[in-house]
Amino acid sequence: MTYLLIHEGEDREYLLAAGETLETDLGVLEVPDDPEPGQIVETHLDEPFTVRELRGPDLFNHLERTGAPMMPRDIGIVVGKTGLQSGDRVLDAGTGTGVLAAYLARMGVTVTTYERDPEFADVARENMAMAGVEDRVDVRSGDVTEAVDALAETDFDVVTLDTGDAAAVVERAPELLVPGGFLAVYSPFVEQAREAIQTARDAGLRDAETLETIQRALDVSDRGTRPSTRGVGHTGYLTFARNP
Amino acid sequence: MTYLLIHEGEDREYLLAAGETLETDLGVLEVPDDPEPGQIVETHLDEPFTVRELRGPDLFNHLERTGAPMMPRDIGIVVGKTGLQSGDRVLDAGTGTGVLAAYLARMGVTVTTYERDPEFADVARENMAMAGVEDRVDVRSGDVTEAVDALAETDFDVVTLDTGDAAAVVERAPELLVPGGFLAVYSPFVEQAREAIQTARDAGLRDAETLETIQRALDVSDRGTRPSTRGVGHTGYLTFARNP
Amino acid sequence: MTYLLIHEGEDREYLLAAGETLETDLGVLEVPDDPEPGQIVETHLDEPFTVRELRGPDLFNHLERTGAPMMPRDIGIVVGKTGLQSGDRVLDAGTGTGVLAAYLARMGVTVTTYERDPEFADVARENMAMAGVEDRVDVRSGDVTEAVDALAETDFDVVTLDTGDAAAVVERAPELLVPGGFLAVYSPFVEQAREAIQTARDAGLRDAETLETIQRALDVSDRGTRPSTRGVGHTGYLTFARNP
Amino acid sequence: MTYLLIHEGEDREYLLAAGETLETDLGVLEVPDDPEPGQIVETHLDEPFTVRELRGPDLFNHLERTGAPMMPRDIGIVVGKTGLQSGDRVLDAGTGTGVLAAYLARMGVTVTTYERDPEFADVARENMAMAGVEDRVDVRSGDVTEAVDALAETDFDVVTLDTGDAAAVVERAPELLVPGGFLAVYSPFVEQAREAIQTARDAGLRDAETLETIQRALDVSDRGTRPSTRGVGHTGYLTFARNP
Numbered sequence: 001m002t003y004l005l006i007h008e009g010e011d012r013e014y015l016l017a018a019g020e021t022l023e024t025d026l027g028v029l030e031v032p033d034d035p036e037p038g039q040i041v042e043t044h045l046d047e048p049f050t051v052r053e054l055r056g057p058d059l060f061n062h063l064e065r066t067g068a069p070m071m072p073r074d075i076g077i078v079v080g081k082t083g084l085q086s087g088d089r090v091l092d093a094g095t096g097t098g099v100l101a102a103y104l105a106r107m108g109v110t111v112t113t114y115e116r117d118p119e120f121a122d123v124a125r126e127n128m129a130m131a132g133v134e135d136r137v138d139v140r141s142g143d144v145t146e147a148v149d150a151l152a153e154t155d156f157d158v159v160t161l162d163t164g165d166a167a168a169v170v171e172r173a174p175e176l177l178v179p180g181g182f183l184a185v186y187s188p189f190v191e192q193a194r195e196a197i198q199t200a201r202d203a204g205l206r207d208a209e210t211l212e213t214i215q216r217a218l219d220v221s222d223r224g225t226r227p228s229t230r231g232v233g234h235t236g237y238l239t240f241a242r243n244p
Numbered sequence: 245m246t247y248l249l250i251h252e253g254e255d256r257e258y259l260l261a262a263g264e265t266l267e268t269d270l271g272v273l274e275v276p277d278d279p280e281p282g283q284i285v286e287t288h289l290d291e292p293f294t295v296r297e298l299r300g301p302d303l304f305n306h307l308e309r310t311g312a313p314m315m316p317r318d319i320g321i322v323v324g325k326t327g328l329q330s331g332d333r334v335l336d337a338g339t340g341t342g343v344l345a346a347y348l349a350r351m352g353v354t355v356t357t358y359e360r361d362p363e364f365a366d367v368a369r370e371n372m373a374m375a376g377v378e379d380r381v382d383v384r385s386g387d388v389t390e391a392v393d394a395l396a397e398t399d400f401d402v403v404t405l406d407t408g409d410a411a412a413v414v415e416r417a418p419e420l421l422v423p424g425g426f427l428a429v430y431s432p433f434v435e436q437a438r439e440a441i442q443t444a445r446d447a448g449l450r451d452a453e454t455l456e457t458i459q460r461a462l463d464v465s466d467r468g469t470r471p472s473t474r475g476v477g478h479t480g481y482l483t484f485a486r487n488p
Numbered sequence: 489m490t491y492l493l494i495h496e497g498e499d500r501e502y503l504l505a506a507g508e509t510l511e512t513d514l515g516v517l518e519v520p521d522d523p524e525p526g527q528i529v530e531t532h533l534d535e536p537f538t539v540r541e542l543r544g545p546d547l548f549n550h551l552e553r554t555g556a557p558m559m560p561r562d563i564g565i566v567v568g569k570t571g572l573q574s575g576d577r578v579l580d581a582g583t584g585t586g587v588l589a590a591y592l593a594r595m596g597v598t599v600t601t602y603e604r605d606p607e608f609a610d611v612a613r614e615n616m617a618m619a620g621v622e623d624r625v626d627v628r629s630g631d632v633t634e635a636v637d638a639l640a641e642t643d644f645d646v647v648t649l650d651t652g653d654a655a656a657v658v659e660r661a662p663e664l665l666v667p668g669g670f671l672a673v674y675s676p677f678v679e680q681a682r683e684a685i686q687t688a689r690d691a692g693l694r695d696a697e698t699l700e701t702i703q704r705a706l707d708v709s710d711r712g713t714r715p716s717t718r719g720v721g722h723t724g725y726l727t728f729a730r731n732p
Numbered sequence: 733m734t735y736l737l738i739h740e741g742e743d744r745e746y747l748l749a750a751g752e753t754l755e756t757d758l759g760v761l762e763v764p765d766d767p768e769p770g771q772i773v774e775t776h777l778d779e780p781f782t783v784r785e786l787r788g789p790d791l792f793n794h795l796e797r798t799g800a801p802m803m804p805r806d807i808g809i810v811v812g813k814t815g816l817q818s819g820d821r822v823l824d825a826g827t828g829t830g831v832l833a834a835y836l837a838r839m840g841v842t843v844t845t846y847e848r849d850p851e852f853a854d855v856a857r858e859n860m861a862m863a864g865v866e867d868r869v870d871v872r873s874g875d876v877t878e879a880v881d882a883l884a885e886t887d888f889d890v891v892t893l894d895t896g897d898a899a900a901v902v903e904r905a906p907e908l909l910v911p912g913g914f915l916a917v918y919s920p921f922v923e924q925a926r927e928a929i930q931t932a933r934d935a936g937l938r939d940a941e942t943l944e945t946i947q948r949a950l951d952v953s954d955r956g957t958r959p960s961t962r963g964v965g966h967t968g969y970l971t972f973a974r975n976p
Binding site: 492494498525526538539540541543544545546547559560561562563564565566567568569570571572573574591594595596645666667668670678681682685686694697698699700701702703704705706708713715725732 | 736738742769770782783784785787788789790791803804805806807808809810811812813814815816817818835838839840889910911912914922925926929930938941942943944945946947948949950952957959969976
Binding site: 432433434435436456458460467468469470471472473474477478479 | 676677678679680700702704711712713714715716717718721722723
């Protein structure tokens with residue numbers, strides 16, 4: 001099992017397995033075989049680290065990246081708009097770093113995910129082990145568009161797509177989804193979002209909508225309250241549609 | 245078990261239990277004892293309804309409301325930012341319609357939720373049964389701020405608050421949360437959000453941030469693509485913080 | 489000269505010329521030949537109207553519309569980003585209701601504006617008279633794209649475009665503009681905005697940027713402060729570029 | 733008269749008066765006594781600079797700053813929402829860098845502006861000369877709140893405020909404004925905006941509204957179109973109200 005070890009000064013954080021040893025610039029850190037959340041573990045240089053249970057945002061912050069992973073807020077919006085729940089079967093592509101797949105698996109979802117790049121798929125498999133969900137996420141190295149015929153025999157509750165050629169899967173979504181199942185497509189560009197929603201409508205899916213999310217932090221200080229002057233940029237459009 | 249029955253013309257939708265009978269203006273609708281998703285059920289006037297499995301957005305659309313429930317996108321952002329996962333224990337207040345509690349329970353989360361109004365609490369209990377999560381959600385009729393001493397003996401993974409006096413619980417959050425556990429506060433007004441984040445910081449929680457979410461639909465037609473001219477209004481600020 | 493006459497109850501507002509007589513449901517209203525702002529004028533039924541000087545937002549609210557005029561905030565952003573100033577010469581198309589042209593003329597700008605529909609051009613001319621700027625705005629009935637060769641002999645300080653085929657003028661902008669002069673293009677749709685900025689860049693204009701503006705009202709009440717729950721929708725993208 | 737001289741490589745820009753000489757790292761630059769826009773002027777090292785007429789955005793970019801000046805888009809929104817026009821008399825405080833005052837003066841507006849800091853007022857006066865509007869802008873060193881009694885004898889068309897204690901002037905706005913005249917208040921913080929709109933309402937002004945503007949650039953490339961990932965931060969709330 002994996003834990004987050006966080007230095008008292010909050011300047012170092014590591015994801016580590018029970019029993020693992022790590023050499024850090026603050027000394028050698030040995031994780032106990034059965035650590036308790038809240039327990040203090042000291043390095044051989046007496047630097048204190050607190051043990052924490054692993055949660056979704058830690059995966060976003062610490063998994064090895066093979067690209068820009070979907071942000072926790074966008075993962076959350078996918079969960080909220082599709083009602084993802086324990087026991088669901090999800091078809092996902094492309095895997096990338098695997099943060100979305102790991103989040104879903106930790107909710108009790110079974111995920112079949114496709115990653116075109118074999119080396120990225122290997123990293124994703126290691127990430128799933130780190131996230132403790134290797135038994136719930138099947139990372140397949142390959143092109144999901146070529147696998148659609150075979151996949152159509154399974155009933156998926158939700159299909160999540162974050163690939164440049166999502167439309168090729170969207171047009172087959174009615175064969176892949178259970179009645180009432182949801183499609184969610186993440187598209188950085190307007191043109192992709194347009195193609196996704198038009199393909200979803202043409203395929204007979206209902207309630208198709210493309211959403212854009214702008215999120216800003218509120219700065220709260222003694223001087224007063226205001227939206228952050230730093231600004232928050234665009235991540236991606238999210239297109240949702242539902243199988244009749 | 246509850247199912248969504250949806251009329252072919254998409255003009256009627258009902259949440260109904262297996263075996264339930266409903267008189268509608270399209271005729272009497274009898275749900276089979278063990279319906280299959282996708283199955284067509286006809287009323288005695290031969291009007292066809294399709295059976296669908298229930299999903300989170302159906303709860304938002306069909307549970308009996310005792311106030312404005314949190315929207316699926318905001319529920320999702322809470323899930324994404326706190327990494328809610330199967331097996332988590334959540335303390336929630338106020339229950340309201342119970343859509344947040346039901347969403348979380350369907351992810352395998354165990355929820356203890358407080359609702360001050362006893363009649364609203366009764367409605368929420370019925371809603372939990374409708375959502376199939378009555379064994380995972382303990383709806384308590386009462387004031388959470390008076391129960392904090394007793395609750396502090398349980399370790400919660402996440403505390404979610406949507407009440408006018410959230411600050412009284414926020415200041416006790418370190419006693420209520422596991423190490424690394426998250427606080428999430430929903431506040432319609434700036435002043436409440438300001439109080440929530442300041443109380444969270446004063447209580448020693450870290451990574452405190454208040455987020456505002458603006459979400460817009462993209463209109464896609466033959467004329468072109470543009471953000472909706474209808475606009476999407478403010479729902480609430482979400483404040484997050486983490487127990488060290 | 490035109491004045492705004494506003495009923496004490498703020499339920500009626502009329503744009504009227506000095507000396508004009510209007511029959512209203514509150515009685516006959518006779519505007520004096522030389523009214524003073526703030527003066528009260530009573531109808532023959534003793535209903536009091538206050539005389540106000542005309543300002544830009546009154547034009548937006550009261551000119552006869554032949555389509556959706558550019559909103560005051562968008563007119564303002566055009567003024568701010570191009571630095572429109574007294575003495576400027578502006579080429580504008582399409583005129584539409586003429587609110588932009590009237591605003592600019594009231595700043596001391598000389599405007600040549602093209603409207604393809606001859607009837608709309610007639611309405612715009614009447615609107616310019618109502619706004620008191622008929623000597624500063626030359627409303628031409630015709631297609632600006634066919635007039636570019638002739639227009640290129642004039643030096644314009646700013647070119648403002650709000651037409652479906654703006655790109656045909658954008659590509660000639662370097663011939664139309666003084667050194668350092670600005671182009672401003674209003675585009676409801678993404679595809680038009682994309683074409684505008686790409687054409688501007690290809691034509692050798694510099695500092696090209698397309699901006700989207702989201703504007704929300706703040707609701708301030710005894711309950712607290714929050715962004716409006718009503719939302720404010722999209723109007724149009726504004727693309728700016730500058731002649732070297 | 734002042735001109736913008738811009739180096740061919742677009743890596744240097746200077747605001748210079750006709751006849752002025754500047755030593756630069758690209759050589760000595762002598763501005764002719766009567767330069768023509770578009771004319772090329774070479775330094776003694778043969779580096780070419782193009783002469784441009786000065787426009788508003790150049791003032792924002794090049795005037796000497798004594799604080800963060802109001803951005804061109806916010807200046808524009810003030811102009812659009814209040815309908816500022818040639819011949820208007822404006823009362824402004826605090827002057828700061830003077831970009832707003834200079835913009836308005838270049839539209840033919842006469843501006844009386846108060847700056848509390850005498851040194852900042854001196855800089856603002858130099859900036860007005862640079863902008864060519866020293867005869868239209870009266871920069872007064874002092875506190876506007878102490879001058880309200882005297883000022884109330886003048887009729888202003890618009891009052892623009894960007895000071896921490898704007899409310900003290902807002903409550904006197906009905907004495908300062910002509911019938912139908914506008915108030916515009918710029919407030920970085922929510923609390924200030926709340927005070928401004930409440931004071932405006934209490935003072936009997938009508939149509940009071942506080943607006944927040946979120947502006948984003950659209951990234952247009954061969955890959956596609958999307959809102960900028962850089963984000964644009966908050967500047968300030970703008971509160972508008974009108975004298976009855």
